[in-house]
Amino acid sequence: xxxxxxxxxxxxxxxxxxxxxxxxxxxxxxxxxxxxxxxxxxxxxxxxxxxxxxxxxxxxxxxxxxxxxxxxxxxxxxxxxxxxxxxxxxxxxxxxxxxxxxxxxxxxxxxxxxxxxxxxxxxxxxxxxxxxxxxxxxxxxxxx
Amino acid sequence: xxxxxxxxxxxxxxxxxxxxxxxxxxxxxxxxxxxxxxxxxxxxxxxxxxxxxxxxxxxxxxxxxxxxxxxxxxxxxxxxxxxxxxxxxxxxxxxxxxxxxxxxxxxxxxxxxxxxxxxxxxxxxxxxxxxxxxxxxxxxxxxxxxxxxxxxxxxxxxxxxxxxxxxxxxxxxxxxxxxxxxxxxxxxxxxxxxxxxxxxxxxxxxxxxxxxxxxxxxxxxxxxxxxxxxxxxxxxxxxxxxxxxxxxxxxxxxxxxxxxxxxxxxxxxxxxxxxxxxxxxxxxxxxxxxxxxxxxxxxxxxxxxxxxxxxxxxxxxxxxxxxxxxxxxxxxxxxxxxxxxxxxxxxxxxxxxxxxxxxxxxxxxxxxxxxxxxxxxxxxxxxxxxxxxxxxxxxxxxxxxxxxxxxxxxxxxxxxxxxxxxxxxxxxxxxxxxxxxxxxxxxxxxxxxxxxxxxxxxxxxxxxxxxxxxxxxxxxxxxxxxxxxxxxxxxxxxxxxxxxxxxxxxxxxxxxxxxx
Numbered sequence: 001x002x003x004x005x006x007x008x009x010x011x012x013x014x015x016x017x018x019x020x021x022x023x024x025x026x027x028x029x030x031x032x033x034x035x036x037x038x039x040x041x042x043x044x045x046x047x048x049x050x051x052x053x054x055x056x057x058x059x060x061x062x063x064x065x066x067x068x069x070x071x072x073x074x075x076x077x078x079x080x081x082x083x084x085x086x087x088x089x090x091x092x093x094x095x096x097x098x099x100x101x102x103x104x105x106x107x108x109x110x111x112x113x114x115x116x117x118x119x120x121x122x123x124x125x126x127x128x129x130x131x132x133x134x135x136x137x138x139x140x141x142x143x144x
Numbered sequence: 145x146x147x148x149x150x151x152x153x154x155x156x157x158x159x160x161x162x163x164x165x166x167x168x169x170x171x172x173x174x175x176x177x178x179x180x181x182x183x184x185x186x187x188x189x190x191x192x193x194x195x196x197x198x199x200x201x202x203x204x205x206x207x208x209x210x211x212x213x214x215x216x217x218x219x220x221x222x223x224x225x226x227x228x229x230x231x232x233x234x235x236x237x238x239x240x241x242x243x244x245x246x247x248x249x250x251x252x253x254x255x256x257x258x259x260x261x262x263x264x265x266x267x268x269x270x271x272x273x274x275x276x277x278x279x280x281x282x283x284x285x286x287x288x289x290x291x292x293x294x295x296x297x298x299x300x301x302x303x304x305x306x307x308x309x310x311x312x313x314x315x316x317x318x319x320x321x322x323x324x325x326x327x328x329x330x331x332x333x334x335x336x337x338x339x340x341x342x343x344x345x346x347x348x349x350x351x352x353x354x355x356x357x358x359x360x361x362x363x364x365x366x367x368x369x370x371x372x373x374x375x376x377x378x379x380x381x382x383x384x385x386x387x388x389x390x391x392x393x394x395x396x397x398x399x400x401x402x403x404x405x406x407x408x409x410x411x412x413x414x415x416x417x418x419x420x421x422x423x424x425x426x427x428x429x430x431x432x433x434x435x436x437x438x439x440x441x442x443x444x445x446x447x448x449x450x451x452x453x454x455x456x457x458x459x460x461x462x463x464x465x466x467x468x469x470x471x472x473x474x475x476x477x478x479x480x481x482x483x484x485x486x487x488x489x490x491x492x493x494x495x496x497x498x499x500x501x502x503x504x505x506x507x508x509x510x511x512x513x514x515x516x517x518x519x520x521x522x523x524x525x526x527x528x529x530x531x532x533x534x535x536x537x538x539x540x541x542x543x544x545x546x547x548x549x550x551x552x553x554x555x556x557x558x559x560x561x562x563x564x565x566x567x568x569x570x571x572x573x574x575x576x577x578x579x580x581x582x583x584x585x586x587x588x589x590x591x592x593x594x595x596x597x598x599x600x601x602x603x604x605x606x607x608x609x610x611x612x613x614x615x616x617x618x619x620x621x622x623x624x625x626x627x628x629x630x631x632x633x634x635x636x637x638x639x640x641x642x643x644x645x646x647x648x649x650x651x652x653x654x655x656x657x658x659x660x
Contacts, residue, residue: 052236
């Protein structure tokens with residue numbers, strides 16, 4: 001969208017809450033939202049930044065560069081963890097949104113993480129803490 | 145939708161160009177090159193629909209991150225997040241394939257969302273991306289035109305007023321083959337342009353077509369204004385909507401308040417008339433303008449407007465003060481307004497709109513434009529300059545406003561043409577000439593009324609002086625010129641004032657012409 005140049009105001013963070021967060025450690029936030037894999041974080045942040053995404057898991061996978069099966073698993077997990085909500089399926093697509101009724105503790109952790117991921121240093125920190133997604137062979141091993 | 149069946153866009157200036165809005169069922173296409181303001185127009189169409197007309201809306205994007213749309217909208221003071229929370233707006237990020245499929249699906253999530261919200265408007269950003277989606281979910285190959293028709297049919301079925309944006313590759317607006325289809329299927333086509341004029345970049349908007357309605361054609365100026373959004377300024381040259389009768393006044397009034405000068409003009413000029421004051425720099429045009437506005441404000445209780453591209457208000461007030469013309473009070477109480485705008489990068493459409501807005505808000509009855517030469521230089525294009533002048537005269541007459549245009553003639557002594565750069569003197573009602581004449585070794589100021597339609601004006605050229613209180617005519621019998629009174633000269637306006645010879649008496653009592 002065409003912007004008004006310098007007069008643009010920075011948008012308030014995606015997740016808005018009146019209460020000012022106390023400083024939380026990165027691990028505390030990750031544990032708080034129940035995220036341990038980089039793929040989980042990448043899917044969560046995609047859903048968070050796109051408001052209401054109407055698409056298939058496969059399309060999200062292509063957009064963020066993960067195998068479809070991983071993204072499907074992650075979406076299910078995030079829904080179970082009550083971080084995102086998914087609509088009923090319609091011809092293979094669903095609405096994916098951040099759960100608006102998320103409890104305040106989760107909001108706090110998530111907001112801190114989103115804020116951290118806005119800088120490169122923060123993203124590197126996150127990447128260091130989170131496990132890379134398993135390859136297909138790794139997934140099979142884990143399953144067995 | 146309004147009672148007249150028109151959808152108001154709510155975008156400043158656009159509904160006026162559309163003569164009220166867009167017919168309710170029209171499919172709207174906004175096309176233009178990258179950076180011309182298409183997405184902004186679509187987002188504002190939805191935003192204004194929600195906040196001004198309580199018409200919830202959907203924004204569908206294929207490539208732009210919704211987060212960025214929300215961020216950029218915040219720069220214009222639009223809180224899209226809040227509207228989403230209130231379920232009056234939904235920004236949907238999807239793919240062209242899914243969008244196409246959803247509009248044709250009986251259990252469509254998108255249409256279900258639209259229904260739940262009571263959506264009445266939808267903006268689809270980047271309709272051109274659908275052209276890669278010509279095979280449908282049943283492997284049936286469609287033309288791009290068929291795909292668009294299906295899409296429009298679905299949206300119409302849901303009573304959604306649709307606006308699509310389409311990116312043109314060519315800055316001159318030629319449309320790629322695939323895009324031609326939507327151009328012909330859409331009912332209303334709005335073209336946005338972003339063009340370079342010298343070192344300046346200017347945005348414009350043109351309505352190429354709009355079925356079922358009339359609209360103001362041509363390229364109108366478009367601004368993207370931080371904190372507000374889009375602003376469209378009707379092009380100056382567009383004719384005013386026709387009125388049944390041109391108002392005409394038969395009231396003649398004193399304009400300057402100096403009896404001698406008013407009598408020269410035939411006792412005054414008609415209310416609602418237009419007057420051109422022509423003269424070289426320094427001859428007293430601005431002083432005359434100041435007197436005209438003060439006279440109106442103090443004695444006739446008319447509100448005045450002085451427009452200048454040359455001097456800012458403080459300077460005008462100071463200069464007037466030095467000759468005992470106090471403007472400060474009138475400016476402070478608003479009976480005289482001063483509009484100053486720099487001639488640098490002057491955009492004439494928005495400037496004209498500001499003048500009109502000021503006139504209407506302040507109920508201005510007397511106006512002086514000081515001066516036209518600065519417009520000529522600032523505008524550059526003679527056609528636009530002429531259009532501005534014609535529009536100003538037409539508007540002034542429509543409102544029965546008494547208007548003066550000061551024109552600086554470049555010729556120092558005497559003039560060979562009233563307006564050498566572009567002859568417009570024929571369209572004004574009155575023409576006053578202020579001249580400098582050289583007598584002996586000093587310059588004298590003179591005033592002549594060359595034309596005054598409908599009044600019996602004097603054709604005498606009279607000397608005037610500028611002193612405390614402004615301009616005053618020198619009485620004929622008290623001419624201070626030591627050599628001869630002004631009437632003792634001929635050819636005052638022809639660059640070479642010449643003394644009449646005095647008759648000399650010869651011995652037999654007859655007279656003979658003396659030497660010149």
